[in-house]
Amino acid sequence: MELPERDGEEERILHSLDESECMRExxxxxxxxxxxIETYPLEEGRGSISETSVVGFILGVLGVLxxxxxxxxxxxxxxxxxxxGVGIYQSRGGxxxxxxxxxxGFILGVxxxxxxxxxxxxxxxxGGSRLY
Numbered sequence: 001m002e003l004p005e006r007d008g009e010e011e012r013i014l015h016s017l018d019e020s021e022c023m024r025e026x027x028x029x030x031x032x033x034x035x036x037i038e039t040y041p042l043e044e045g046r047g048s049i050s051e052t053s054v055v056g057f058i059l060g061v062l063g064v065l066x067x068x069x070x071x072x073x074x075x076x077x078x079x080x081x082x083x084x085g086v087g088i089y090q091s092r093g094g095x096x097x098x099x100x101x102x103x104x105g106f107i108l109g110v111x112x113x114x115x116x117x118x119x120x121x122x123x124x125x126x127g128g129s130r131l132y
Contacts, residue, residue, distance in 0.1 A: 053087030053098030053105065056080050060108025067115050077112030080105050 056079075063077030087102030 048097065050087045050090045050096040050098040050102065052083045052090060053096075053102035056082075056084030056087050056105030057101045057108070058105070059083060060105035060112065063112030064108055064115065067112060067119065070116070070120075073112060074116045077109045077116065080109030080112065084109060 059076045060080035063073055063075075063080050066073040066076060084102045084105035087098055088106065090096045091099040091102060
């Protein structure tokens with residue numbers, strides 16, 4: 001929807017947005033597509049923490065805590081990286097929050113995978129006779 005007349009504030013926002021970009025200012029989200037600028041009032045649920053960021057963080061914690069259970073631990077760590085990556089992508093546009101928690105989940109997922117590889121290498125080096 002093209003705005004018929006623009007005041008100084010709308011013109012400033014239009015020039016500050018790159019092509020196909022959104023930004024949040026106060027209780028309004030401004031999105032630019034081509035020469036058009038669309039405004040969206042911030043509704044309940046928008047601007048909140050991304051659910052995928054939270055899921056990624058929880059899976060990252062589980063991936064580290066459940067490391068002794070090989071298939072559950074490594075699966076949780078891999079899923080943590082996937083969900084946290086989506087959460088990071090969602091939070092970069094400024095519409096959703098949760099970048100820090102998504103990044104924490106991503107890091108925990110990586111730690112879980114590295115710890116799993118180290119644990120498996122240790123098991124193989126001991127010939128599988130002792131796990132710890």
